[in-house]
Amino acid sequence: MKASEVFVLVSIIVFIFSLAYITSLGGLGQLPPVNVRVLAQRYLELTWNPLKPFMSSSGYESVTAIVWDFRGLDTFFETAVFYGAIIAAIAIYRGVKITGKGKTIGMSPIARTITRLSIVLIPTVAASIALHGHLTPGGGFQAGSVATVVAVLIIMVFGRKAIIRKGLTKSRILLLRSLGLLGIGFTAVALLLAAIALGVNAYIFQNQPKPFAPLGFPKIYDGMILGGSLLLFNFFEFIAVTAGFTLVLLLLSLDEKDVRKVVVEK
Amino acid sequence: MNLRSAIPAMILSFIIYIIYTGSVSPYDLITGVIVAVIVGLLAGEIVVKDPGKALDPKRLAYLVKYTFWYFFVAEVKAHADVIKRALSPKMPLNPAIVRVPYYVETDYAMTTIANSITNTPGTVVVDIDPDRKIFYVHWIDAKTSDPGEARKMISLEFEENAKKIFD
Amino acid sequence: MILNALLIYIGEALVAVGVFCDLAASIGMIRFPNFYTRLHAATVGTIGGAVVPLVGVALMALGADWLGNYRFFLAGASIVAGILILLLAPVGSHVLAQAAHKAGLAPREPIAFDHLEEDRRRGEEK
Amino acid sequence: MIEVFTLAFLMLVSVASVVAAYLAIRERDMVKAIVFSAIQSAMYALIFYVLMAPDIVLVYIPVSVGITPAVLLFVTKKTERYDGD
Amino acid sequence: MISLHDEITLFILAVFPIYLFAFTLYIIRAVRGPTIPDTVLAIDALSFDIAAFLALLAIIYQSPILIACTIVLALWVYALDIYVSKYFTAEEMGE
Amino acid sequence: MNLSLMTAYVVVISLYVNLGIALYGIFARPSLVKKLLAITILSDTANAFAVLVGYRWPKTGTPKPPVYTNSTFNNQTLHYYVSHAVDPLPQALVLTAIVIGLAVTVFIAFIIIQYYRLHGTVDVRKARR
Numbered sequence: 001m002k003a004s005e006v007f008v009l010v011s012i013i014v015f016i017f018s019l020a021y022i023t024s025l026g027g028l029g030q031l032p033p034v035n036v037r038v039l040a041q042r043y044l045e046l047t048w049n050p051l052k053p054f055m056s057s058s059g060y061e062s063v064t065a066i067v068w069d070f071r072g073l074d075t076f077f078e079t080a081v082f083y084g085a086i087i088a089a090i091a092i093y094r095g096v097k098i099t100g101k102g103k104t105i106g107m108s109p110i111a112r113t114i115t116r117l118s119i120v121l122i123p124t125v126a127a128s129i130a131l132h133g134h135l136t137p138g139g140g141f142q143a144g145s146v147a148t149v150v151a152v153l154i155i156m157v158f159g160r161k162a163i164i165r166k167g168l169t170k171s172r173i174l175l176l177r178s179l180g181l182l183g184i185g186f187t188a189v190a191l192l193l194a195a196i197a198l199g200v201n202a203y204i205f206q207n208q209p210k211p212f213a214p215l216g217f218p219k220i221y222d223g224m225i226l227g228g229s230l231l232l233f234n235f236f237e238f239i240a241v242t243a244g245f246t247l248v249l250l251l252l253s254l255d256e257k258d259v260r261k262v263v264v265e266k
Numbered sequence: 267m268n269l270r271s272a273i274p275a276m277i278l279s280f281i282i283y284i285i286y287t288g289s290v291s292p293y294d295l296i297t298g299v300i301v302a303v304i305v306g307l308l309a310g311e312i313v314v315k316d317p318g319k320a321l322d323p324k325r326l327a328y329l330v331k332y333t334f335w336y337f338f339v340a341e342v343k344a345h346a347d348v349i350k351r352a353l354s355p356k357m358p359l360n361p362a363i364v365r366v367p368y369y370v371e372t373d374y375a376m377t378t379i380a381n382s383i384t385n386t387p388g389t390v391v392v393d394i395d396p397d398r399k400i401f402y403v404h405w406i407d408a409k410t411s412d413p414g415e416a417r418k419m420i421s422l423e424f425e426e427n428a429k430k431i432f433d
Numbered sequence: 434m435i436l437n438a439l440l441i442y443i444g445e446a447l448v449a450v451g452v453f454c455d456l457a458a459s460i461g462m463i464r465f466p467n468f469y470t471r472l473h474a475a476t477v478g479t480i481g482g483a484v485v486p487l488v489g490v491a492l493m494a495l496g497a498d499w500l501g502n503y504r505f506f507l508a509g510a511s512i513v514a515g516i517l518i519l520l521l522a523p524v525g526s527h528v529l530a531q532a533a534h535k536a537g538l539a540p541r542e543p544i545a546f547d548h549l550e551e552d553r554r555r556g557e558e559k
Numbered sequence: 560m561i562e563v564f565t566l567a568f569l570m571l572v573s574v575a576s577v578v579a580a581y582l583a584i585r586e587r588d589m590v591k592a593i594v595f596s597a598i599q600s601a602m603y604a605l606i607f608y609v610l611m612a613p614d615i616v617l618v619y620i621p622v623s624v625g626i627t628p629a630v631l632l633f634v635t636k637k638t639e640r641y642d643g644d
Numbered sequence: 645m646i647s648l649h650d651e652i653t654l655f656i657l658a659v660f661p662i663y664l665f666a667f668t669l670y671i672i673r674a675v676r677g678p679t680i681p682d683t684v685l686a687i688d689a690l691s692f693d694i695a696a697f698l699a700l701l702a703i704i705y706q707s708p709i710l711i712a713c714t715i716v717l718a719l720w721v722y723a724l725d726i727y728v729s730k731y732f733t734a735e736e737m738g739e
Numbered sequence: 740m741n742l743s744l745m746t747a748y749v750v751v752i753s754l755y756v757n758l759g760i761a762l763y764g765i766f767a768r769p770s771l772v773k774k775l776l777a778i779t780i781l782s783d784t785a786n787a788f789a790v791l792v793g794y795r796w797p798k799t800g801t802p803k804p805p806v807y808t809n810s811t812f813n814n815q816t817l818h819y820y821v822s823h824a825v826d827p828l829p830q831a832l833v834l835t836a837i838v839i840g841l842a843v844t845v846f847i848a849f850i851i852i853q854y855y856r857l858h859g860t861v862d863v864r865k866a867r868r
Contacts, residue, residue: 043828062805063827063834109396113373113374118520124305125286127301149723252629252849348461352460361543387481392531402548448659452662482692533732564660576753589773594724598674611802616716642773
């Protein structure tokens with residue numbers, strides 16, 4: 001071990017101990033506590049509360065309600081950040097041709113057959129997670145990241161070129177991703193547009209009717225809990241996240257010598 | 267898009283959706299049908315080659331019978347054997363990789379045999395040669411090195427059933 | 434009521450079998466000498482130790498009526514998880530074994546005879 | 560009674576996560592390090608599960624056990640496998 | 645005569661220590677495993693068993709909705725197998 | 740000192756140790772890929788802290804996930820839910836933090852590949868010369 005390494009180690013240990021000391025003085029309090037904070041109690045109360053229709057959200061699940069209703073604007077910008085990171089990654093690969101020509105090697109026939117079968121099973125489960133995001137744990141992010149496993153498996157088991165030959169080229173995946181983002185944006189302002197047409201008031205990211213803003217997404221119909229805008233947000237986020245992850249993995253799986261020709265000699 | 271090959275995929279997708287959500291409320295039925303139609307249309311051609319075979323009730327009956335036989339007879343025997351080996355103090359092992367030929371045509375039948383072999387403890391398919399139709403099976407207690415004998419001991423019953431179901 | 438009790442007892446029996454397989458598999462994982470023999474112990478762990486208890490949990494959940502309506506979700510999701518493990522786990526072991534043999538990652542001894550190695554050599558000579 | 564066993568499980572999982580994280584950082588072979596970091600992520604997922612956060616488990620396992628190792632293995636394949644001298 | 649509810653709780657608490665012992669052995673194999681396939685195989689078996697164990701925990705906590713996590717665990721650990729074997733057999737990961 | 744408090748401290752201490760290990764990896768290991776791995780461990784540990792702060796153990800019964808599971812609604816069920824469910828706010832924040840963290844990781848990964856193409860190494864000590 002060299003002197004610099006020892007110095008780093010000692011300073012890290014001192015830092016951690018000071019952090020732990022501050023925490024034990026009352027930063028985290030006693031763990032685990034009996035009660036949660038007042039703000040959290042408010043959120044829990046208002047998630048599903050027919051007695052307070054103007055303040056409550058429209059689903060059973062508190063996390064989804066916070067993510068897409070109480071704090072929807074934050075999540076929208078977060079999705080935009082993810083989109084920006086993908087655009088920045090594509091910028092590095094500008095000019096690289098992505099084609100489906102040439103032969104693929106892939107893996108053993110047993111893995112191929114099972115992967116083909118799982119193309120039906122896994123998206124079904126993912127869609128179930130997305131469409132029940134307001135009733136059970138789940139939602140757009142979760143379902144999107146579950147559905148990405150199909151993309152990973154196809155890239156690894158059949159080869160990258162197979163996914164392109166099936167029609168999922170780079171521009172189409174980007175289009176799908178943009179459609180998802182547009183859908184989220186449209187759901188956010190849909191009530192605003194409707195309110196302008198009808199001549200009443202509405203807020204951006206409004207889910208349920210509020211005082212002074214009488215419009216709202218359907219909450220419950222014939223005994224079925226529809227979840228209002230949460231359902232739409234979850235669905236569009238599912239599409240956007242799946243397409244984004246697929247695009248990232250597709251770019252990462254490009255052959256190094258093809259990329260090198262374009263990127264380094266430029 | 268081939269509509270006929272999409273139907274079995276749709277049915278499979280719908281069944282999985284309903285089992286996973288575990289309820290038959292109108293909301294689940296409606297969304298289940300929508301999801302099944304979309305997934306079936308997208309994946310039908312990749313998954314199902316011959317739609318007539320997939321909906322044949324005789325083959326499905328064989329599949330159910332095979333599942334029961336497999337779980338209650340083959341698996342129990344193999345599990346008992348490997349657990350005995352793992353827990354006995356002397357640990358009797360005689361591992362080897364043997365050739366096991368197979369004589370089925372379709373991919374699904376081949377995969378059924380291979381997965382059945384791997385899922386019974388004591389035998390694992392290490393590699394496969396699809397041109398010469400040979401599995402290379404790692405066998406924890408190699409009783410023979412002759413491919414024909416090994417096939418009789420390891421995969422004959424799986425193969426007969428797989429032939430009835432998929433070929 | 435009797436049906437509930439029956440379901441719960443069958444489920445508990447299956448879970449008990451699963452726990453025993455799990456324990457045997459983990460002991461086998463420690464004791465077996467090389468990677469290829471440990472594959473067999475891992476198979477015991479996945480089929481006997483995961484699929485069987487998942488089915489057992491599904492039966493227990495169907496019988497446990499104090500869990501409310503969501504118990505059908507519990508049962509269905511564990512059945513689907515069991516089916517997926519049954520399909521995917523053997524493929525996982527197979528591709529791992531194939532990669533280990535092809536790239537020579539793990540020692541093969543002790544082994545009585547190795548037909549795959551023979552055939553591969555013969556293929557290279559040709 | 561449930562409390563005691565829950566907390567015993569948490570203890571085992573957190574100790575295992577420390578071991579896995581240490582090995583992931585010390586290991587010179589990047590492939591091994593990535594596999595160890597996958598163990599560490601799985602252990603964190605169990606902590607999240609016991610802390611009653613199913614939503615986070617649902618998004619954390621795909622991201623940390625699935626996609627991050629995939630990205631890092633892609634990077635390792637394209638660059639160098641061994642770290643340091 | 646105890647109720648079914650208490651009986652299930654007692655049963656799960658009885659199998660709990662065995663599970664913990666088995667997990668400890670798996671983790672030891674995963675950490676010690678002389679080669680990479682050993683480690684990956686141990687993680688594989690460990691995760692499938694943990695999937696079954698999490699289902700039991702969902703019953704004992706009386707929160708059936710926790711079950712959604714098991715399927716995700718089972719799926720992605722399989723993907724880890726595929727990555728590692730692809731890494732060692734192929735020239736480029738996307739072939 | 741009761742048992743639950745002790746175990747909570749074990750979890751907290753192990754998280755601190757992981758934090759230290761991750762910081763050591765970021766500062767002392769030469770490979771850029773290893774640094775990226777350490778960054779992911781660091782962010783995961785921070786997320787685990789956030790969720791740990793939102794945990795609770797109610798006086799009666801076990802804690803519940805923050806999902807309302809009763810199909811009927813009255814004051815009693817609502818009170819049961821509010822007094823047993825854990826804090827949903829840190830979970831919602833961590834949920835978005837994980838996805839942003841993944842986006843950052845992917846972006847850094849692309850930059851590392853580009854760095855290797857231009858410099859021929861991912862070792863910061865060799866690249867300095």
